[in-house]
Amino acid sequence: MIDHRVSIPPTFRAALPGAWRTFRYLRDEATAQLVDAMLDVGVERLIRDLVTFVYADAGEHWIDEDAPVAASGAMAANLVAERHIERLATAGGASVVLRCGMFYGPDDAMSVETVRLARRGAALFVGPGSSWHSALRTDDVGPAVTAALSAPSGVYNVVDDEPLRRADLLGLLASSAKRSRLRRPAGFIVPLASAAARVQAGSQRVSTARFHEVTGWNPTVPSRRHGWPAAFERIR
Numbered sequence: 001m002i003d004h005r006v007s008i009p010p011t012f013r014a015a016l017p018g019a020w021r022t023f024r025y026l027r028d029e030a031t032a033q034l035v036d037a038m039l040d041v042g043v044e045r046l047i048r049d050l051v052t053f054v055y056a057d058a059g060e061h062w063i064d065e066d067a068p069v070a071a072s073g074a075m076a077a078n079l080v081a082e083r084h085i086e087r088l089a090t091a092g093g094a095s096v097v098l099r100c101g102m103f104y105g106p107d108d109a110m111s112v113e114t115v116r117l118a119r120r121g122a123a124l125f126v127g128p129g130s131s132w133h134s135a136l137r138t139d140d141v142g143p144a145v146t147a148a149l150s151a152p153s154g155v156y157n158v159v160d161d162e163p164l165r166r167a168d169l170l171g172l173l174a175s176s177a178k179r180s181r182l183r184r185p186a187g188f189i190v191p192l193a194s195a196a197a198r199v200q201a202g203s204q205r206v207s208t209a210r211f212h213e214v215t216g217w218n219p220t221v222p223s224r225r226h227g228w229p230a231a232f233e234r235i236r
Contacts, residue, residue, distance in 0.1 A: 020074035027081035035084050038093070045094040047148045048085055049141065050078045052099045052134055052157060057202035060132075064207050065099070065155050082155065089153040096148045101159035101206060104227065105138030106234035115235040118177035123184055127201030129167030134159040134206035137221040147217035156211035161222040163205045172225060176232040 031048075038046060055063050056070035071079050081097075088095040104111045117123060125133075136144075136159050144158045164172070174182045211217055221227040 020077075023074055024077040027077035028084070031081045031084040035087050038088060039091055043093070044088075045096070045149070046085055046088050047096045047098065047145055048081065049098045049100050049145065049158075050081060051075070052101050052159065052204055052206050054078050054099065055204055055206070057131075058205060059203050060205070062205050062207045063157070065157055065210055094153045096151050096153060097155045098144060098148060098158045098211075099155060099206075100141065100144075101134035101136045101157075101204075103138050103141065104135050104224065104231065106231045108138050111138075111231060112235050114173070115177070115232055118173045118179065118182055118232075121177075121179050121181075121183055123170055123173060123182040125166060125170060126185055127166055128203075129165065129170070131166050131201070131203035132163045132205035133166050133169055134163045134204050135224055136160055137219065137224075137227045140219045140221060143220070144211070144217055147211075147215040151211070151214050156214070157206050157208045158211055158217075159206045159208045160219045160224065160227070161208075162225070164224060169224065172228055176229045 027050075035046070037043075052063070053075050054069045054071040056068045058067060061067075069079060085095045085097055104114070106112075114123070127133075140160070141158075148156070170182055170184070174180065208217075221230075
């Protein structure tokens with residue numbers, strides 16, 4: 001397993017030059033080396049968790065695995081990783097890519113940062129309040145990977161059952177932090193932010209129907225309406 005705390009820079013460093021160097025390396029050179037090694041020794045299955053942020057802004061439409069992608073900056077490295085991973089399937093093995101929504105949970109470093117900011121009355125979420133946002137509780141990542149052991153080669157979305165509009169998400173975070181509202185970055189910040197932040201500003205109403213149909217997997221925490229309040233209780 002890769003420690004994502006090493007590859008994903010803290011929010012306040014994300015726009016700095018070189019902040020995403022390790023992130024890109026792990027998805028390009030390191031993934032290529034891993035696939036080469038697997039082909040050399042005959043390992044037949046690779047499962048890799050990546051992100052839904054590679055999809056283009058879809059507005060009100062649901063996003064399935066055939067939806068257009070439009071990743072830029074550091075996020076484009078995820079598509080590079082997918083191309084490396086596909087080589088295993090081309091050679092007769094099995095390669096499964098799980099495009100996961102934004103992780104959240106009490107043991108996730110970015111979630112801890114989100115909770116602490118919310119308790120101070122702030123949130124770093126960017127983008128229109130009407131746009132959609134999809135996520136996945138960290139406790140559900142492991143079971144999804146286990147379910148992927150029986151999945152055919154391919155790309156699958158893995159998110160919880162309820163995408164939220166960004167305004168509803170901010171309201172949920174505010175109520176969980178016992179605040180009436182949360183301050184957000186000014187609109188002009190978005191063009192200056194990292195590629196990851198700009199992608200997250202889009203509308204992504206992601207469906208996990210295909211992965212459910214193929215594997216039977218369901219999230220144990222189907223909505224952030226339950227997951228975030230529980231996370232707030234555990235994060236101090």
